[in-house]
Amino acid sequence: MSHVVFFLVPGVHLLDLAGPAQVFSTAADFGHPYTLGYVAERPEVVTAQGLPLVTRLDWPELGPEDLIVVPGWRALTLAEGPRIDEASLRALRDHHARGGTVASVCAGADALGRAGLLDGRRCTTHHDVQDELARRHPRAAVVRDVLYTEDDRVVTSAGIASGIDLALHLVATRHGPAVAARVARDMVVYARRNGHEPQASAMLRHRSHLDDTVHRAQDLLDARFDHPVPLPELAAAVGVSERTLTRLFARATGGLTPLRYQQALRLERAEHLISHGVTVDAAARAVGFEDARMLRRLRARAS
Template sequence: MTRVVFLLAPRAYLLDIAGAADVFLAARSLGLPYELAYFAEEPDVPTAEGLPVRASTRVPALGRDDILVVPGGAGFTPGVAPAMRRGLDLLRVHHSAGGLVASVCAGTVALAEAGLLDGRRCTTHHDLQDDLAVRYPATTVVRDVLYVVDGRVASSAGMASGIDLALHLVATAHGPGVAGRIARSLVVYARRNGQQPVTGLLRHRNHLSDLVHRVQDLIETRFAEPLRLSSLARELGCSERTVTRHFVDAVGMTPLRYQHTLRLAHAEHLLADGSTLEEAARSAGFADSRSLRSLRKSKEPQHQ
């Protein structure tokens, strides 16, 4: 079980909390082992929108696989992480124990105040980027991206970008197909990031064919396995010709090409997070690293 614990500060933004939380909640509804929890210095947390929320004041027990998330809020400015003394200590302890820490929007300030951004790359809301760079000169602030992952420290830009970061974390752990299903359930399409492969596949979900969505669900669940068109058609109760025709019309490629695209996206996620070419190829279902290398090369832009 992976616990995702949100560290709440006074005047937290509701969207900063709910956007990322809903991604992990949707993952749990798909049977993935996620548990959500909320921690604050005081049990009643006023939000920027005026709607109070309640959180636990008991410091949670965390393991290496758990995630600490700091949503941003109106009280965060470079140099100021409001009423988060125990929260900052928890960030330091969890990270030093090998855990992942993350922030949404202005919550990046808390990571900086905890000393976790020295020598690392990060991002935050564009209104805070200049001040953040001046206040924490040992940190490299990356602009014009939705999120940045540097080792076990992740940060995202504006409020809604917490959704993109959470989708990336789920895709890295469970594959882009799972992230695609979650994005579809949240009605989020074509989320991309300038720095890393995220969920570019989501653009292939921007159609209204229920049959094709069902085919995509089947492929995404077993993309690393050998799949036959005849098996897909049999599970859907229709002909191979019908599956192929509807799939090409909606997605612009055959089911087999879509499976290869999923495999490549999953492998790119793993490579971006430090896996070797052989490890990424094996996990994504390629016969060997040469097959993955060949497919990656075929996707490179050709210069005249």
């Protein structure tokens, strides 16, 4: 069981909170055991949009598999943001020290900075306050104009809706891209990655279309990207001819064939594994390549 605890401050933005909460709630609906909780320093927190929220005051017992998310709040500058007690900042530090993950949306990065969790780590926030975040926390490596960053279990995202992208990334990391794609589709949003792969997600680049047949084919390829999926089998599964599927797929994805799309998924996953210390040969086997030479060719072509 993974707990996702949202730490709320006065003036919290509803979408900063509701977006990630919906992602993990939807993942739970699909059988992944997430329990959501809400903690604040007062029993009622009024959001920036005027909606009062009732929260608990005590932190639940958390383990390394659990996540704390700090949504952002309304303020013209980070310096004008709400006061946060040292006990709350210590809770953030202690969770990370025990092996847990801590995340923020928008101005919530400043709370992580106050807790000392941004020191020496890559981070980001809303473009309006990126420079101020860098000034307030000079030991942080602020990355500008990206959706989110991840560095040593500290995950930060840009403004408002990017919290959804951050949460989808965490779901993909824990459960695979097919689960993240399913959650994203249920929420009618795009699944995407960022960080060391800025704007490069195959799901982002090739899911921004409205062709339901191609989406269904992509769902199957996402779920079985590491196994052979012959074109006749794929076409039969979505109820069209091979020729029709190839034509629709190319039109929807900017010229890709189903095989090329599957290779893009494999390459993306292999790069993730390699960035975490897996050898090229092992990564190739893990994503379904029979020969590591194919992975090396695809990496060379993409560089």
